[in-house]
Amino acid sequence: MPCSAPRRKPSSRGSGGSPSSLSPPRRRAGRSSSGGPTWRRHSTRSPGPPRRTCRLPEELPKPARDRRKRDEEFEPRALRVRFRPEPAYSLFGRLAARNGETSCRAFAAEVGLRYFGEVLAGRRVEAVENLAGLAGSDIARYTAVSSGPRQVVVLNGETLLARSWAPKKRRYCPRCLGGDLRGTVENDGPRPFRPYRRAWWDVVHVDNCPIHCCELLRACPACAEPIDADCAWPWRCRCGGDLTNAAAIPRSPNECSLDRYVVGRLGGCEPLPSRILDGVTLEAAIWAAFYVGWIADHGRALDMRRADHATKAAARRRGLELLADWPLSFEALLDAMVEDVPSRDMQSLSPRTAYGALSMWLARSPEGSLEPLRAAVRNHAEKSRRSAPSGVTFTEAANQLGVTRKTLVAVAEQLGLLPSGTDLRSRIVIDEEAVSKVRDLLTRTLGQRHAARFLGISVPAFQRLVDAGVVATHDPVVTGRRDRTYSPQELEHLLGRLSGDVPECHDLVGDLAGLPAASFKGRVGLDRLLPAVLDGRVRPRGRLPSAPGLQGILVSVGEVVALHGHRSDSMLLEEAAKRFGVNYWGFRGLVRSGLIPGRQALGRTNKRWWVRRADFERFCDEYGTVRHLAERYDLSRIVTRAIIDKLGLKHAPVPPGHFVEVYRFRDVEAALTGSQEARDHRARRKRRPKRPLK
Ligand SMILES: [Zn+2]
Ligand SMILES: [Zn+2]
Incomplete structure (x- = not known):
């Protein structure tokens, strides 16, 4: 609708055909002195420069301010259908259709109302009631009336944000409309005027009709265009297409759970009771279900880029399900969220670190009715903080002991400190007693570097001995050379076997040398020399008490060289x-x-x-x-x-x-x-x- 044209001049007012039902134009001064109900905007706004407003088609008379009627002045038009639990604009559309109009806006202009600014926006409900001859019905209950600074609408006593209310989208359930049209009720007025719009079709969180378990549609089955918000017939498109002929897209009752809950609260179907959500305003209840479902499905961080319409709807359904048996499933969900909080954060656990998007939303929302939910989250965080185990995690314990986490896990498994079936990738906490047990075991073993020093040889030489099987690794054997450990007792035993009962000597005489030196001089690797000493081919000649490990065992270099002779084949x-x-x-x-x-x-x-x-x-x-x-x-x-x-x-x-x-x-x-x-x-x-x- 073009909105650029200036308002008509006062001289052109009333130039169109004036319907006989309208009262003659009245001056504003006379109106305010009459003492009757006045339109709020007239009484509060001082006359200023002419406002810019929308232009209407030429043949339609502009409902000028001066011609505005008070609500009780509207005379009833014949509708002859019973009152239905429908919003005022639906009744207005039926009334327009009954009076031969296909455009609600044209009919509104005819009777002296504005359709988009007033009827569709939930204002002047009484005027519509009077026009339909249904004065005193509770049609206002089913009409979303928007007011107040927070932009909320109230529908059937339930509060929704105004942006959750989209009557211009004009969605519909083909089966609801078809049921109205082909219903078997007697004396219900002319059939074509029976179908009416349901208020909850305009709630954006409702995607499906919970009564028929099918998706709400937006397009006309004949021309595939979205239904015009101005169209008077509730069951017809402007092109004449019959909306009751549209193919319904069936949904399982499970997929309609949230729709059933919302529509139940709006009075459209059997209510679905929920202990916690029933105490919360409808809008907040829907969002609570969304946030609970989101953290259950996607973790505590909320990434709206990943949240398309279907994902959001699925999260709402999941949340509704989790909140149904309040507080059991909800507590279980919070427990699971606390599970993967790093232990360093446990002592200062805040609801935000534990529950992420859910607690952020609860903290920011001004909604007072969410207090039970807030209290539950706060208490759970407090309880988790108190019951956080006092031990250390495996990673921290491994750092303290100077070993890798893998070694620690192996040692703990050997000592039976880990219950079977523990997920080793998860955060494992062990207490101080277990750590000291592990420390005891570790001090009774030597790392590779220390073991090599114990034998008085280099680390590569030691590795060759290990590879040749001369030195056995000590349990636990863990993959990765860094984690191998060796028992000092076993190394001591090996030295004893090598030296036998030879006497101590304090000087190197003749061609005697320590085992590493003899190995080098005789060009025989230690991995071959040590077995030769053990099986007697090379005889130990003496022991140097001052030299460490293998360096203190003296052999004759000549005997070592003679080992080559064994290779004559x-x-x-x-x-x-x-x-x-x-x-x-x-x-x-x-x-x-x-x-x-x-x-x-x-x-x-x-x-x-x-x-x-x-x-x-x-x-x-x-x-x-x-x-x-x-x-x-x-x-x-x-x-x-x-x-x-x-x-x-x-x-x-x-x-x-x-x-x-x-x-x-x-x-x-x-x-x-x-x-x-x-x-x-x-x-x-x-x-x-x-x-x-x-
Ligand atoms: Zn339906
Ligand atoms: Zn159409």
Whole structure:
């Protein structure tokens, strides 16, 4: 509606056709002196400059202020339908339709009222009553009357925010309208005028008709446009479409629970009692249900960007459900919220840290009727603060003890301090007694660094001993090297086994050295040397009391060097390559291709390759290079190469990157002994005279 045109001049007033039912124009002065009820705005506002207001279509007379009638002056129009629990604007629409108007605004202008500013806004209800001949009915009860500074509307005694009230949206339930139209009630007036609008269709929190369990619709089934708020017929679109023909979208009774609660309070259906919410104003009750449902479904933080219409409706339903058995489910919800509060916050627990959006809303809302809910939340926070356990969390205890949380959990499990089925990721609180038990156990064990120092060796050397299984880890064994612990008793026992009953000596004589030094000098790793000492291959010669751990056990370096002799069944790859007559990398290719088995030493630094002598001999009997072939079959290398190339003999395959050609004697024997070239070559060789010696 364009609102830019200036108000009409006074001279044009009354120029349109004036209906006979209207009383003649009256001057304002005469009106105020009559002593009758006056319109508030006339009496309070002083006449100022002309206001800007909306323009009406030309054929409609503007209801000028001077022509305004008092409520009791409206004469009844024939409606001849019974009063229904409907808002005044619905009755007004039916009245307009009965009088042949399809536009409420046009009818309002005809009778001297304003539709959008007055009838639809819930003002001048009595005028509508008189117009319908229903004076004295409680139609005001079903009309939302907006007033007051807080912009609230009151409907059937229930208070709603004005923004929760949207009559212009014109939603409807097709089945309610269809029931009115095709109802079987006798003597209820002409059928087309029976359907009426329900007040709760205009409450924005109501999405479904709880009576028929179907969604409220906005669009006309014929033209698919939203219904015009000005349309007089409650069951018809401006295009003539029949709203009772619209296909209902069914909803389960569960999905209509909140709608049933709201409509029940508005008097539209059987009330759904709720112990706590019934004492709260309707708007606050709906929001309480929303916030309770939200923190139950989405946690304490409220992110309105995630809250679309369907999510909000679901949260309201959930909240209504949780508040139904007040206070049981509600208390359980608050308990769950307190559960995941960090323990450092428990001593100063406030409702806001515990319950987030719910308590923020309760604190900010000026609604007095929410006091029971506020008290419940406050008391729960107070109770949780008092009953907060006095112990420490696992993380805090682990920090105190200087171990990781994982170690602490393992130790606690070993000591039976953790009940089975404890969620290890959650906040676990243990008391001081349990912490001291764990501390006792931990002091009886050594960490890796301390254990290495105890043995007098470096940490990497100690790790090699652990990897070789010479030193056993002490329970608890936890993944991750950092968390391994070792028992000092076991390490002491190992030292005792190594040194035996050897006498103390106070000087290094001959080639004696402590075990780590002997290991270095003899080029034998500690992980191999210690087993040799334990099984007697190396004999301990004495003990230095001043040196720590293994450094104090003296052995002869010569004996350590002699340990290498035990490896005579194998040889290094370098040696094997030299003996076979190829370079090292070529021989590695033969090992890699699997022609000769090889193995790599397992030491950390000494990763050289070895082959067994027996394997090497077998390989040399079976395979040979061109040089070996020439020697074996009495040919020159050039001729051998020529024969191989001519006959296309294949050498054994080796992985790419290795350049070595070996041939299996068995495969090439026939070619090199029986072929024509070979025979010719041997004959020429015999004929050729030997070079004379100089
Ligand atoms: Zn319905
Ligand atoms: Zn339509």
